[in-house]
Amino acid sequence: MNKPNQSPWAARIAASSIALALAACGAEAPPPAAPAEADAPVSEELPIMGPERVILGFGDSLMAGYQLGEDEGYPEVLEDVLRARGVNARVVDAGVSGDTTAAGLQRIEYVLDNLEETPDLAIVELGGNDLLRGLSPDETRSNLGKIIAALKSRDIPVLLMGMRAPPNYGPEFQSGFDGLYRDLAKEYDTALVPFFMAPLVTDPSLLMDDRVHPTAEGVREMVAATVDQVAEALPEEE
Numbered sequence: 001m002n003k004p005n006q007s008p009w010a011a012r013i014a015a016s017s018i019a020l021a022l023a024a025c026g027a028e029a030p031p032p033a034a035p036a037e038a039d040a041p042v043s044e045e046l047p048i049m050g051p052e053r054v055i056l057g058f059g060d061s062l063m064a065g066y067q068l069g070e071d072e073g074y075p076e077v078l079e080d081v082l083r084a085r086g087v088n089a090r091v092v093d094a095g096v097s098g099d100t101t102a103a104g105l106q107r108i109e110y111v112l113d114n115l116e117e118t119p120d121l122a123i124v125e126l127g128g129n130d131l132l133r134g135l136s137p138d139e140t141r142s143n144l145g146k147i148i149a150a151l152k153s154r155d156i157p158v159l160l161m162g163m164r165a166p167p168n169y170g171p172e173f174q175s176g177f178d179g180l181y182r183d184l185a186k187e188y189d190t191a192l193v194p195f196f197m198a199p200l201v202t203d204p205s206l207l208m209d210d211r212v213h214p215t216a217e218g219v220r221e222m223v224a225a226t227v228d229q230v231a232e233a234l235p236e237e238e
Contacts, residue, residue: 046086050237054117055079055091055230058104058147059125059161061213062196063095072216077223078230087231092119100129101143108150121234122151125161125196127181131169137176141184148188159233160185161196161226191233199225 057063057075065073071080075091082089094111096103104126112118124147130140144160151158162181165174185192197214199221200206206218214222 046084048083048088049086050088052088052090053082053121053234053237054115054119055089055234056111056115056119056122056156057091057093057095057125058108058111058122059095060099060104060129061095061097062128063093063123063125064097065093065095065219066097066213067208068216068219072219074219074222077219078227081223081227082231085227085231087234095125098129099126100133100135101126101140101147102130105143105146105150108147112150112154112156118154119156121159121230122156123159123161123230124148124151127163127177131163131165131177137173137180140177141180144180144184145188148184148190152188157233157235158188158190159230160190160192162192162194163197164195191229193226193229196222196226 055075055078057078063074065076070076073093073095075093075095079089079091082091092115096107104124124144126144126147127140130143148158148160160181162185163177165177167174169177181192181194184190200214200218203221204211206215206221207213208215
């Protein structure tokens with residue numbers, strides 16, 4: 001069953017995400033380290049232990065699981081993989097397809113105010129729709145900085161998911177866009193995944209027919225490539 005068109009946080013608009021542009025940079029992006037098979041059977045799942053660790057997944061269609069089943073989106077697969085590792089994780093899906101960083105900034109306080117409890121970690125994945133619409137890297141940087149600041153003001157650690165611009169945007173734009181994630185991670189002392197979509201640009205079979213969004217297998221590869229960094233970004237249990 002496909003995910004419904006309505007988000008718990010806001011109405012999902014038609015997806016206009018990023019990989020259409022980012023796929024063009026496959027030749028430019030360094031090949032990602034080969035992750036373990038995300039869908040490989042777990043020979044011995046560790047017992048789930050400790051207090052519940054709540055992770056907020058805040059982003060656009062890549063977080064919302066556009067056109068995927070209820071259990072196939074990035075937050076849902078990440079939760080399953082973490083729990084298989086023994087982490088008592090609950091990942092909250094606060095992704096809205098089509099969101100720009102400006103739209104994310106408008107709703108971040110609403111999302112946080114309506115959570116049942118303060119997250120132990122927030123994954124911030126936004127910027128691809130800014131890229132697709134040709135918005136300036138300075139605008140994207142400003143909005144993301146304010147989103148991170150809103151989370152930091154509530155003592156919520158952040159893992160920032162980086163994106164990349166394709167070469168056809170020009171070297172000046174590409175440098176400004178690609179570098180803003182690194183710069184923000186340094187400025188706000190957040191954890192960083194340099195390129196969230198790295199597994200997809202080297203294997204087009206992991207994209208849907210629209211050449212924009214990951215398939216269920218693509219999501220599993222994205223989780224496999226990032227789960228270690230998510231686990232490392234979780235603060236130690238008190």
